[in-house]
Amino acid sequence: MLTLTFEDGTVRVGGLSESAVAAADLPGVRWDxxxxxxxxxxxxxxxxRAALDERGLDYEDRVLPETRLDLSHAYDxxxxxxxxxNAWRENGNRGVLELPTGAGKTVVAVAAMAELGVPTLVVVPTVDLLTQWRRELETEFEIPVGQFGGGEQVKEDITVSTYDSAxxxxxxxxxxxxxxxxxEVHHLGGAGxxxxxRLLAAPARLGLTATFERPDGAHDVIADLVGPKVYDRSVDDLAGEHLADYEVRRVEVDLSPxxxxxxxxxxxTFVDYLKRSNLSLDxxxxxxxxxxxxxxxxxAREALLAKQRARRIMMNADAKVERLGRLLERHRDxxxxxxxxxxxxxxxxxxRYLLPAITSETGTKERRELLERFRDGTYSRIVAANVLDEGVDVPDANVAVLLAGSGSEREFTQRLGRVLRPKSGGGTADDADGPSSEPRSDVGTAILYELVSAETAEERVAARRR
Known part of the structure; x- marks a missing residue:
């Protein structure tokens, strides 16, 4: 009889000789x-396992533990x-869900964990998300939750890990x-x-993201490892009833002489080099x-440095700083x-505007204190450079001002998502909508301002991200 066991990131198929491997033609099975x-x-x-079942072959499966978990949750x-x-379940408990920030991807994951009732590993990109997920799961399931990362290496039947620790x-x-x-399953497209x-045997796999497709095409690799995208909803699909209605207002400013x-x-300097070298901006x-x-x-180095100088000038234009002051006054409440x-x-x-600041240089403790004060209303505005785009539990806001950003659709979606949550929703595990996920009747209109330097390459950047 054949036996299946887990060994060092592989499934070992015992009882199958070298000569029989080719004849058996089992998916991915090779002789070592x-x-x-x-x-x-x-x-x-x-x-x-599916191939063995289809062929009616007897085998003993020792890959996974037989542990069953009695899990329930309070989400509606x-x-x-x-x-x-349902779409994920119908696809054999495999696949990716694409839902905007604030739509409650975490809620779906918690429900999936409760329905399957098997030991579960949750993999997240940042330590902030690690902490948020662990807190959410401990609250919801009332059982110990393990942690790999953030200074801990403790395994439980339900464990949360950073990608690096996993x-x-x-x-x-x-x-x-x-x-x-x-x-944030799009991170799985990174080569490492x-x-x-690949090294996890878990047959059930759930990917969560607000933007599945990657510019490098690595989403095809993710589909092979986790499953295809089985369900998606856009911001526009959910705006109004479940998420805030929103407006994106583009404001053009002029560079000074x-x-x-x-x-x-x-x-x-940059464009001239591209022309001489037959290279394309697109x-x-x-x-x-x-x-x-x-x-x-x-x-080439001179051209690249010139490009960086031009980018800084258009993104950090003085007129943007002045216009921000007027927007802050307009939205003082x-x-x-x-x-x-x-x-x-x-x-x-x-x-200049006495705004609490969060950057990559801000320590974890200080950042959490700033966000908590933003949450409780002590602060009504904050300014950040990239670090709030993903993996941080950001309190509700209803106005975002984008002074500068890349052409990334993912970055734009994440930033828009920071003002799309229901005003009264709790914010746990990045985008869970609190213990009750019933539609809210008190959802207001969110506004995202894009400040764009006129007659510069930033116009093309803004168009690309949308």
Whole structure:
């Protein structure tokens, strides 16, 4: 009789000889000369088992623990959350859910964990999310929750891990969980993180994200490792009833004469080099060629530095700073988050308008204190550089001002999501909507202002992210 066991990130198929491997033609199973045994990557476990069942072959399955968990939750799922869970279940408990920030992806995951009742690993990108998920799961299920990362390495039947810690521990604990939840699953497209999914045997896999597709096409890899996108809803689908109605207002500002002169000189240096080198502004691969050339070609390096200068000028224009003051005055009774691309601009705005500032240099304790004061109303506005885009439990706001950003649709969606939550919703585990996920009747209109420097490349950047 064949036996299936987990071993160092693989499924070991005992009782299958080298000569029989090719004849058996089991998904991903190959002969390992070093171990003198047949084995497959752990993520193929469900496929191997399904193939054996289909062929009516007897086997003993020792891969996963037989532990069953009696889990329940207090959430009353909204219609779209129930539809998302059903779509995932109908796809064999595999697949990715794409829902905007604030739509309660965490709620669906908690419901999935309760329905399956198997040991579960939740993988998240940041320590902040690690803490939020653990707090949410301990509250909801009232059982100990393990943690890999943030200074702890404790395994329980339900464990939360950062991607980095899961990468280090996967070969060891890959046979301990029947369900794995990948929060912000687009991170799994990174070359190193893919091994996290490959080394885990969990047959049930749930991916959560607000923006599934990656510019590098790595979402196809994620679909192979976790499952395809099985359900999605856009911001527009949910705005009004479940999320705040919203407006995106584009505000154009002019560069000062001195800024315009410096911008045109820097941008001209960059564009001239592209023309001489037959490179295109619209090609990501051409831009990568420029970066590579800059290591050995002084002209390429000069062009790249000029591009960076032009970008800083258009993104940090003085007129944006002045316009922000008028917007803050207009929305003095609202809760406002200001987003920038550069840390130095954050500090400049913080000093000028007395705004609490959060950057990558802000310590975890200080950041949490600032956000708590924003949550309780002590502060009604904050300014941040990138660090609030993902993986941080941000209190409700209803106005966002985007002074500068990239052309990334994901970044734009995350920032818009920071003002789309129901005004009275709790914010747990990044985007859970509190213990009750019933539609709110008190949802207001959110506003996101995009400040764009006119007649610059920023106009193209703003169009690309939308």
């Amino acid at each position: 000369d070093r171990g003198v045994v047949a084995r497959a990557s752990a993520h193929r476990y469900a496929e191997v 799922l909204r219609d779209y959350q129930r539809a998302a869970l 990468y280090l521990r996967a070969e060891e604990i890959g046979g301990d969980f029947g369900l794995v939840v990948f929060d 993180y893919r091994d996290v999914a 001195e800024e315009r002169e410096r911008y045109e000189e820097a941008q001209g 090609s990501g691969s051409d831009y990568q060629k420029l970066v590579l050339r800059s290591g050995s070609d002084p002209k 609202d809760r406002v988050i200001v987003f920038t691309a550069h840390t130095d601009l954050v500090y400049r705005l913080s000093e």
